[in-house]
Amino acid sequence: MAVTLVVNGSLHQVDAPPDEPLLYVLRDRLELTGTKYGCGEGQCGACTVLLDGDPVRSCITPASAATGKKITTIEGLGNGEHLDPVQQAFLEAEAFQCGYCTPGMILSAVAMLRKSKTKLTDKEIISHMNGNICRCGAYGRILEAIHAAANMSRSTVDAKR
Amino acid sequence: MRSVDREAQQHEVTPLQHGFDLGRRDFFKLLGGGMLVCVAAGRAVPQESGRGGFQRHEMPNTLDSWLHIGENGKVTVFTGKVEVGQNARTSLAQQVAEELRVPLDSISMLMGDTDLTPFDMGTFGSRTTPQMGSQLRKVAASARAVLIQMAAEQWQVPEAGLIAEDGEVRDPKSQKSISYTDLTHGQKLMKVIAAEPPLTNPNDWTIAGAGVPKRDGRDFVTGAHKYASDQIRPGMLYGKMVRPSAFHAKLTSCDTSAAEKMPGVTVVRDGDFVGVTAPDLMTAERAASAIQAKWDAPQQVSEKDLFEHLKSTEEKPTEGRDQIVKGSVEQAGSGSAKTLQQTYTVAYIAHTPLEPRAAMAEWNSGKLTVWTGTQRPFAVRDELASAFHMQEENVRVLMPDTGSAYGGKHSGEAAVECARLAKAAGKPVRLVWTREEEFTWAYFRPAGAIEVKSAANPDGTLLSWELDNYNSGPAGMGTPYEVPNQRIEFHPADSPLRQGSYRGLAATANFFARESHMDELAHELKIDPLEFRLKNLKDERLRGVFQAASERFGWGKNQAAKNHGFGIAGGIEKNGHVATCAEVAVEKGQVKVLRVVEAFDCGAVVNPQGLRNQISGAVVQGLGGALFEAIHFENGRILNPHLAGYRVPRFTDLPPQVDVVIVNRKDQPSMGAGETPLVGIAPAVANAIFNASGVRLRSLPMVPKGMPAVS
Numbered sequence: 104m105a106v107t108l109v110v111n112g113s114l115h116q117v118d119a120p121p122d123e124p125l126l127y128v129l130r131d132r133l134e135l136t137g138t139k140y141g142c143g144e145g146q147c148g149a150c151t152v153l154l155d156g157d158p159v160r161s162c163i164t165p166a167s168a169a170t171g172k173k174i175t176t177i178e179g180l181g182n183g184e185h186l187d188p189v190q191q192a193f194l195e196a197e198a199f200q201c202g203y204c205t206p207g208m209i210l211s212a213v214a215m216l217r218k219s220k221t222k223l224t225d226k227e228i229i230s231h232m233n234g235n236i237c238r239c240g241a242y243g244r245i246l247e248a249i250h251a252a253a254n255m256s257r258s259t260v261d262a263k264r
Numbered sequence: 265m266r267s268v269d270r271e272a273q274q275h276e277v278t279p280l281q282h283g284f285d286l287g288r289r290d291f292f293k294l295l296g297g298g299m300l301v302c303v304a305a306g307r308a309v310p311q312e313s314g315r316g317g318f319q320r321h322e323m324p325n326t327l328d329s330w331l332h333i334g335e336n337g338k339v340t341v342f343t344g345k346v347e348v349g350q351n352a353r354t355s356l357a358q359q360v361a362e363e364l365r366v367p368l369d370s371i372s373m374l375m376g377d378t379d380l381t382p383f384d385m386g387t388f389g390s391r392t393t394p395q396m397g398s399q400l401r402k403v404a405a406s407a408r409a410v411l412i413q414m415a416a417e418q419w420q421v422p423e424a425g426l427i428a429e430d431g432e433v434r435d436p437k438s439q440k441s442i443s444y445t446d447l448t449h450g451q452k453l454m455k456v457i458a459a460e461p462p463l464t465n466p467n468d469w470t471i472a473g474a475g476v477p478k479r480d481g482r483d484f485v486t487g488a489h490k491y492a493s494d495q496i497r498p499g500m501l502y503g504k505m506v507r508p509s510a511f512h513a514k515l516t517s518c519d520t521s522a523a524e525k526m527p528g529v530t531v532v533r534d535g536d537f538v539g540v541t542a543p544d545l546m547t548a549e550r551a552a553s554a555i556q557a558k559w560d561a562p563q564q565v566s567e568k569d570l571f572e573h574l575k576s577t578e579e580k581p582t583e584g585r586d587q588i589v590k591g592s593v594e595q596a597g598s599g600s601a602k603t604l605q606q607t608y609t610v611a612y613i614a615h616t617p618l619e620p621r622a623a624m625a626e627w628n629s630g631k632l633t634v635w636t637g638t639q640r641p642f643a644v645r646d647e648l649a650s651a652f653h654m655q656e657e658n659v660r661v662l663m664p665d666t667g668s669a670y671g672g673k674h675s676g677e678a679a680v681e682c683a684r685l686a687k688a689a690g691k692p693v694r695l696v697w698t699r700e701e702e703f704t705w706a707y708f709r710p711a712g713a714i715e716v717k718s719a720a721n722p723d724g725t726l727l728s729w730e731l732d733n734y735n736s737g738p739a740g741m742g743t744p745y746e747v748p749n750q751r752i753e754f755h756p757a758d759s760p761l762r763q764g765s766y767r768g769l770a771a772t773a774n775f776f777a778r779e780s781h782m783d784e785l786a787h788e789l790k791i792d793p794l795e796f797r798l799k800n801l802k803d804e805r806l807r808g809v810f811q812a813a814s815e816r817f818g819w820g821k822n823q824a825a826k827n828h829g830f831g832i833a834g835g836i837e838k839n840g841h842v843a844t845c846a847e848v849a850v851e852k853g854q855v856k857v858l859r860v861v862e863a864f865d866c867g868a869v870v871n872p873q874g875l876r877n878q879i880s881g882a883v884v885q886g887l888g889g890a891l892f893e894a895i896h897f898e899n900g901r902i903l904n905p906h907l908a909g910y911r912v913p914r915f916t917d918l919p920p921q922v923d924v925v926i927v928n929r930k931d932q933p934s935m936g937a938g939e940t941p942l943v944g945i946a947p948a949v950a951n952a953i954f955n956a957s958g959v960r961l962r963s964l965p966m967v968p969k970g971m972p973a974v975s
């Protein structure tokens with residue numbers, strides 16, 4: 104049984120049952136271990152990846168549901184030496200302690216920021232990010248980092264215009 | 265007995281018979297030439313202050329290697345402490361760079377590898393900063409002295425005039441300078457340190473004391489960091505355990521035939537140990553669930569009978585160990601004195617580290633190597649050696665920086681299980697516990713009941729203080745207030761659930777009881793809660809944080825809005841001084857924490873950025889146990905072993921305002937800050953809820969289903 108997946112811009116033929124969780128395919132078969140197991144129940148957000156830009160919980164998403172879609176994992180963000188603005192903002196705000204939730208947090212934030220056209224309020228960010236748990240409790244800094252990333256992205260867009 | 269001893273004892277530390285002694289040549293092979301700085305094993309700053317049971321045996325012929333100054337200019341520091349998010353990797357590196365006088369980025373920290381780092385009891389008890397920090401500072405300062413001596417010999421000048429700075433030794437007179445690299449180039453020097461060197465005064469710190477960024481930050485934001493659960497070995501298999509139906513259950517029958525027929529599956533059965541390995545995780549899961557196991561479980565105490573059970577199984581406190589007695593409480597509290605008696609309770613809670621227990625085990629010619637997330641790599645090595653009847657030197661445990669622990673990863677269950685599976689499979693195996701396993705088969709923060717009885721004069725002077733803690737633990741049970749008559753006792757009891765250490769240990773429970781009770785007394789006496797505390801408080805540093813927090817909060821200046829309330833709490837634990845103020849709103853039966861100010865004094869601050877992160881994170885984590893976290897159980901089974909049923913703080917629980925006030929006491933030794941910032945929040949919130957609503961909540965969690973209906 105093979106599943107065809109496009110991960111971070113590369114095409115992969117993976118010898119896996121179609122109902123295998125996308126999380127296992129990414130971590131174990133493609134060795135993209137930046138995507139984390141946290142609960143296996145879609146409750147914590149540690150396994151968040153993007154499917155065509157939408158955040159999904161890869162632990163409860165069968166691999167077959169990702170065929171024909173563009174999968175983005177934490178390894179697919181940024182460009183070599185250049186971090187994505189959200190990664191950069193998390194790094195600068197030091198919005199983590201153990202860092203285990205960080206990839207999922209960043210991808211959830213990326214999905215939100217790519218879709219938002221206006222400046223997000225705290226309330227909107229909190230509501231969007233509430234499915235991602237940071238057990239170390241660094242939510243304050245994460246919020247700060249997301250605001251900073253939003254400003255960075257906007258200034259990049261402005262610069263391009 | 266000190267809490268760290270008790271904490272260690274809970275996990276049965278086996279005294280070490282043999283110290284690891286990697287040949288010095290092996291270190292040079294690993295790291296290249298240069299200078300290796302050693303200390304006679306066990307002669308370094310002792311891990312323990314003389315409690316025989318936990319000290320390694322004397323090994324006069326063995327040396328511990330702490331520091332390698334490479335001929336390439338790289339400095340490697342060896343420590344058995346581990347990084348679990350508390351920022352020890354960064355703060356320890358800062359302290360070495362400071363004393364050695366080298367740039368921070370020349371330092372690499374080798375942590376928690378039982379083959380390469382000196383023995384360490386574990387990363388707990390907020391001891392990394394006060395103990396390992398000062399140990400490494402001494403080693404680095406000694407190394408600096410040696411380097412100065414080498415330069416002096418080379419130049420034929422007195423040592424006294426030479427300066428070490430930025431990785432080199434300079435002679436201001438002759439304007440000569442030589443780098444550490446050149447001093448050690450082409451050599452394999454081994455220097456043994458005996459005497460204690462003078463250390464740099466925190467007032468003169470330039471690298472320590474600075475808010476430098478967390479090490480490896482980039483790897484965390486790119487997903488490049490490899491946690492224990494991310495380890496990959498060639499030809500590895502995936503493990504999965506078959507769990508008993510309830511705690512203390514015995515296996516009565518086990519049909520493994522269906523699982524054995526699955527391709528690539530190995531079933532491992534050894535007594536009541538049942539597990540599988542498979543070429544992929546999903547096959548391992550399917551094989552494990554195909555095993556028909558029958559278990560016989562005994563009747564066990566359920567949650568509804570918990571506190572009655574704890575009280576009925578209490579043991580008498582050991583005199584002098586679990587007891588604080590001053591004056592005579594029998595004599596106090598007569599006449600016009602105000603007396604008060606109340607009971608407070610705390611539930612079992614789960615650490616819920618976002619990375620569950622995980623291990624990768626590999627056997628190679630009779631030697632076992634395990635990568636695992638643990639706060640105590642050496643204790644896990646001993647557990648493995650004991651489980652497999654091996655010599656400790658044939659077991660190596662490596663601890664990759666881990667997805668948090670909070671006191672919950674002292675033990676090596678996953679490591680032992682994984683090693684057993686790998687042994688049977690003959691291949692490397694990775695085992696990652698599921699969230700449900702982590703919620704069930706790890707251990708919990710102890711539940712407990714705490715009775716407090718007090719008396720005070722009408723003017724607010726405390727007369728007597730009695731506290732009985734059943735099962736939750738003795739940490740932080742003493743009172744920092746001046747009370748002439750005291751009887752404070754910890755009563756161990758029979759815990760229906762497996763329990764162990766948790767960030768801050770029982771200080772959370774004991775602070776909750778004490779600081780709630782102080783608030784109740786203040787209310788009875790009609791005295792402002794802060795004024796009441798300060799009236800009975802002499803400790804200058806605790807007064808300092810109370811003042812710092814209350815000033816920032818505006819205590820006594822502002823009036824709480826309708827349905828809002830203010831609360832304050834504080835205390836001293838593990839040499840950390842904490843004071844917390846909270847503002848809550850109690851509306852429509854819901855409690856919302858709006859504002860928290862926490863002042864903290866842990867002596868000379870090593871990294872203010874990291875410290876702020878720890879304090880604000882601890883406040884958020886502490887809100888979980890204060891408001892809604894609780895493990896529910898019945899007859900040997902956990903009823904809510906999922907994040908859907910066990911609520912942890914989320915973004916929506918973040919108070920809109922969390923202010924951290926750091927009281928940086930450069931005149932005081934640096935102390936740990938991973939735990940004590942957690943323990944003030946529950947009572948501060950409880951007191952604020954009372955102030956807002958007139959309802960006194962005496963059980964943690966306080967509002968798992970919103971405010972209780974008021975009769």
